[in-house]
Amino acid sequence: MQSAKCKIASIEFQEEVVPGCFRMGLSGELSGSPGQFFHILCDKEDFSYKIHNLPANRLSLKKKPILRRPFSIHRLREGGIEILYKVKGIGTRMLSLLKKGDTLNLLGPCGQGFRIKETPAILVGGGIGVAPIFALAESLKPSSVTCLLGARTKNELLLTKEFQGLGINIKIATDDGSCGRKGNVLSLLLSHYTHLKTIYACGPLPMLSSIIKFAKENSASCQVLMEERMGCGMGGCLCCALPTKTGYKKVCEDGPVFDVEEL
Amino acid sequence: MKPKIDLNIAGLYLKNPVLPASGTFGYGIEYEEMVPLDQLSAIITKGLTLKPREGNSPPRIVETACGVLNSVGLENIGIERFIKEKLPRIREHNIPVIVNIGGETAIEYEELAGILDKEEVEALEVNISCPNLQKGGAAFGNDPEIAGSVIERVRKRFSRTVFAKIPPADNINPVALACQNEGADAISLINTIRSLAIDIETQKPILGGIFGGLSGPAIKPVALRMVWEVSNILDIPVIGIGGIFTGSDAIEFILSGAVAVQVGTANLVDPLSCLKITEGIKEYMARKGIQNITQLVGKAKLSEK
Numbered sequence: 001m002q003s004a005k006c007k008i009a010s011i012e013f014q015e016e017v018v019p020g021c022f023r024m025g026l027s028g029e030l031s032g033s034p035g036q037f038f039h040i041l042c043d044k045e046d047f048s049y050k051i052h053n054l055p056a057n058r059l060s061l062k063k064k065p066i067l068r069r070p071f072s073i074h075r076l077r078e079g080g081i082e083i084l085y086k087v088k089g090i091g092t093r094m095l096s097l098l099k100k101g102d103t104l105n106l107l108g109p110c111g112q113g114f115r116i117k118e119t120p121a122i123l124v125g126g127g128i129g130v131a132p133i134f135a136l137a138e139s140l141k142p143s144s145v146t147c148l149l150g151a152r153t154k155n156e157l158l159l160t161k162e163f164q165g166l167g168i169n170i171k172i173a174t175d176d177g178s179c180g181r182k183g184n185v186l187s188l189l190l191s192h193y194t195h196l197k198t199i200y201a202c203g204p205l206p207m208l209s210s211i212i213k214f215a216k217e218n219s220a221s222c223q224v225l226m227e228e229r230m231g232c233g234m235g236g237c238l239c240c241a242l243p244t245k246t247g248y249k250k251v252c253e254d255g256p257v258f259d260v261e262e263l
Numbered sequence: 264m265k266p267k268i269d270l271n272i273a274g275l276y277l278k279n280p281v282l283p284a285s286g287t288f289g290y291g292i293e294y295e296e297m298v299p300l301d302q303l304s305a306i307i308t309k310g311l312t313l314k315p316r317e318g319n320s321p322p323r324i325v326e327t328a329c330g331v332l333n334s335v336g337l338e339n340i341g342i343e344r345f346i347k348e349k350l351p352r353i354r355e356h357n358i359p360v361i362v363n364i365g366g367e368t369a370i371e372y373e374e375l376a377g378i379l380d381k382e383e384v385e386a387l388e389v390n391i392s393c394p395n396l397q398k399g400g401a402a403f404g405n406d407p408e409i410a411g412s413v414i415e416r417v418r419k420r421f422s423r424t425v426f427a428k429i430p431p432a433d434n435i436n437p438v439a440l441a442c443q444n445e446g447a448d449a450i451s452l453i454n455t456i457r458s459l460a461i462d463i464e465t466q467k468p469i470l471g472g473i474f475g476g477l478s479g480p481a482i483k484p485v486a487l488r489m490v491w492e493v494s495n496i497l498d499i500p501v502i503g504i505g506g507i508f509t510g511s512d513a514i515e516f517i518l519s520g521a522v523a524v525q526v527g528t529a530n531l532v533d534p535l536s537c538l539k540i541t542e543g544i545k546e547y548m549a550r551k552g553i554q555n556i557t558q559l560v561g562k563a564k565l566s567e568k
Contacts, residue, residue: 005296005297006297006533006534006535041532065326066326066329066330066331066479066480066528066532067324067326067331067531067532068531068532090326091326228321228322229321229322229323229324229325230324231323231324231331231333231531232287232289232530232531232534234289234293234294234297234534235289235293236287236288236289236293236294236309236530236531236534237286237287237289237324237333237335237531238286238289238309238318238323238335238338239321239323239324239333239335240321240323240324241318241320241321241323241335241338242321243320243321247317248317248318248321248338
């Protein structure tokens with residue numbers, strides 16, 4: 001059953017970019033904007049489910065994830081999207097085992113994406129957080145963008161070549177100093193931020209927290225893509241609550257991209 | 264012949280026996296673009312309280328083997344805003360509205376019932392089983408006397424159908440009886456089971472509220488047993504809830520004594536679950552040559568009696 005938001009897509013390719021991190025191409029009637037996400041059932045679309053009457057308990061006995069998992073749009077292409085993900089648990093593990101030609105059940109595009117400003121941009125991506133940042137980079141004029149990439153080590157750095165391929169100026173920081181500056185991306189931000197630039201960031205929570213603090217102290221225009229454990233992805237279950245100035249907001253519906261002023 | 268699957272609970276007409284469980288389908292209208300809401304037998308709203316509630320601190324959800332733990336803590340916009348902003352929009356879909364109500368004191372339930380009696384609301388579901396509250400919630404539903412007194416107060420003020428949603432307590436039978444005796448028209452069971460998940464890396468509970476309510480396929484056998492037992496001792500109908508994902512799951516509940524079912528966790532995965540499960544029930548009945556769903560209610564128990 002497909003509807004405006006519930007879609008079936010087929011896997012066009014799946015490749016391991018660095019150990020434990022996969023890029024998957026999905027084709028189907030998929031659209032969206034940078035910062036939005038798709039809520040994916042991490043198992044082959046089970047067509048027998050369509051007869052609504054599996055033998056009792058079959059669904060529950062199969063060892064598979066129950067809830068959907070949210071994945072940011074990594075690339076928007078003609079006739080499909082790409083996602084970039086790191087294997088963290090059973091959902092992403094199942095996803096990583098799927099092959100070209102397998103089909104997936106997706107809900108989306110979900111949530112509010114980045115609101116692109118006219119001003120020069122500083123993109124900040126930490127770890128797997130570069131996934132949605134790349135979609136954003138592709139939609140911006142390369143000459144007005146500086147991209148700051150952070151990772152724990154050189155081996156875990158993602159997409160450096162791809163960003164360079166877009167003609168974007170990149171700066172790198174690694175925790176162990178194995179590539180670029182030793183330290184976190186915040187130190188890069190301190191060197192590259194100038195007034196009137198807009199910051200767009202996604203990455204691990206400690207990194208985002210320091211960027212949010214920086215943006216507030218400098219009254220910088222800044223948008224962050226936040227994460228929270230999610231249920232329905234449609235604003236119905238109120239599970240993905242994020243504390244904001246005006247009370248809890250839903251990451252799935254009000255976000256995942258938030259203006260720092262709201263936080 | 265088209266199988267007959269509609270039913271009537273104390274004046275509440277349901278065109279099929281599959282309802283979305285409270286809290287798993289928002290106020291319904293979140294899904295209007297994706298789900299033909301008029302095909303549902305009714306909407307059961309997110310739990311509502313007199314005053315808006317902020318809910319518990321995140322994380323509020325985590326998956327476990329064959330189940331999901333949640334700790335939303337009854338976040339809601341409060342009854343006033345619900346009536347003003349949501350109710351008229353749900354009404355546009357021409358389906359019965361069942362409002363799930365909660366509170367920290369018995370008086371709160373009574374006031375809510377009084378307010379909602381004046382609104383276009385077909386039924387109330389009295390939530391005395393939320394595992395995620397400091398006060399009220401399951402603390403009420405675990406005690407037959409308090410459960411009964413809450414239902415009595417609601418009954419006094421609300422003139423139409425009243426469901427009591429009770430927790431999976433050890434003394435579920437006396438609690439269910441107390442609700443029946445004080446005028447409940449049906450019993451919804453079970454709510455989620457209070458439980459815990461730990462993150463061994465941070466060495467802390469995963470959920471912000473520490474404990475959460477377990478739902479999903481993991482609780483289905485517990486729920487089935489309770490539906491069986493409670494429906495044995497009651498004269499009023501039982502609505503079965505607990506890990507229903509497919510038509511066959513629903514049939515199991517009906518065979519165990521439920522006249523209708525509610526679908527919770529499955530809605531989080533697929534908002535069309537209620538409709539698909541209804542189709543599944545119809546297919547099963549056609550396959551077995553059953554004309555009226557009432558023929559199936561409690562059928563698994565016939566040999567026992």
